[in-house]
Amino acid sequence: MTQFDPATLRYDVNGLIPCIAQQEGTGEVLMMAWMNADSVARTLESGRVTYWSRSRQAFWVKGETSGHVQELVDLRVDCDRDCLLAVVRQTGPACHTNRRVCFYTSVTSGEEVELMAPE
Amino acid sequence: MTQFDPATLRYDVNGLIPCIAQQEGTGEVLMMAWMNADSVARTLESGRVTYWSRSRQAFWVKGETSGHVQELVDLRVDCDRDCLLAVVRQTGPACHTNRRVCFYTSVTSGEEVELMAPE
Numbered sequence: 459m460t461q462f463d464p465a466t467l468r469y470d471v472n473g474l475i476p477c478i479a480q481q482e483g484t485g486e487v488l489m490m491a492w493m494n495a496d497s498v499a500r501t502l503e504s505g506r507v508t509y510w511s512r513s514r515q516a517f518w519v520k521g522e523t524s525g526h527v528q529e530l531v532d533l534r535v536d537c538d539r540d541c542l543l544a545v546v547r548q549t550g551p552a553c554h555t556n557r558r559v560c561f562y563t564s565v566t567s568g569e570e571v572e573l574m575a576p577e
Numbered sequence: 578m579t580q581f582d583p584a585t586l587r588y589d590v591n592g593l594i595p596c597i598a599q600q601e602g603t604g605e606v607l608m609m610a611w612m613n614a615d616s617v618a619r620t621l622e623s624g625r626v627t628y629w630s631r632s633r634q635a636f637w638v639k640g641e642t643s644g645h646v647q648e649l650v651d652l653r654v655d656c657d658r659d660c661l662l663a664v665v666r667q668t669g670p671a672c673h674t675n676r677r678v679c680f681y682t683s684v685t686s687g688e689e690v691e692l693m694a695p696e
Contacts, residue, residue: 462684478597478606485604487597490660502685534692536679537672541609543680553656560655561662565581566621570654 464498468540474510477542479520479552482531488552489560491518493542498533505530507544526550551577583617587659593629596661598639598671601650607671608679610637612661617652624649626663645669670696 469475474492481488491509493501497517500508504519507528511518521527528546535542553560556576564571588594593611600607610628612620616636619627623638626647630637640646647665654661672679675695683690 459688459690462687462689476595476609478609480604480606485599485606487599487604487606487662490595490597490655502687530685532683532685534680535682535684535689536609537674537676537681538679541679543606555656557656560657560660561653562656563654564651565654566649566651568581568621569578570581571578573653 462502464495464502466539467495467498467535467542468538469495470540472512474512475540475542477507477509477544479507479528479544479546479548481548482545486559487561488528488546488548488558491520498542501530501544502533507546521549524550524554526552528552581621583614583621585658586614586617586654586661587657588614589659591631593631594659594661596626596628596663598626598647598663598665598667600667601664605678606680607647607665607667607677610639617661620649620663621652626665640668643669643673645671647671 473494477493479488494510497508497510507520509518527549532545562574592613596612598607613629616627616629626639628637646668651664681693
């Protein structure tokens with residue numbers, strides 16, 4: 459087996475890689491946010507999913523303020539090494555709108571349909 | 578309800594938005610790829626998930642060559658309008674390595690562990 463080194467992932471021009479958070483068990487896709495190499499390392503070390511906030515240009519320990527933390531169950535790398543999947547145990551809603559997931563708007567019908575209310 | 582217009586999504590500097598594909602029913606996260614506004618429109622019109630290939634700079638009707646198509650069940654927009662979730666019916670493996678999903682490598686243990694063999 460190969461030792462994992464976050465430096466071997468493929469980051470974009472800003473040094474970031476997208477990370478999808480999925481709830482363990484239910485399989486719900488909760489959200490997508492960005493990580494840099496240090497976020498990846500911190501997430502693995504701490505077991506707390508830690509993104510990189512593009513707006514604040516700072517580490518973003520998910521739930522640090524809201525309490526809506528993501529406990530890491532498994533971190534997976536995709537075939538091209540340019541996307542991550544974090545399987546997590548989400549406490550409370552994942553979305554800043556207080557909804558369970560960020561993907562609460564369906565557009566398939568040609569109209570925007572809200573699938574989920576805030577908790 | 579609001580009429581949905583792909584132009585109202587938030588694209589990156591290259592005019593692209595990430596789209597996560599999730600299998601209907603099982604909830605498996607199959608892959609992540611990119612769309613531009615025209616890909617989004619084509620996906621909705623055709624019911625066939627159509628990405629934008631960054632390497633080929635061309636539309637990429639998933640499965641057009643391999644037969645491993647993605648039939649659209651639902652397309653969802655996230656709270657920030659900068660990420661999409663396509664709920665799909667995947668025919669065959671989603672990954673170009675012939676694995677069911679692209680996220681087949683776990684790195685949680687500090688080693689790279691392959692979770693899944695090609696089909």
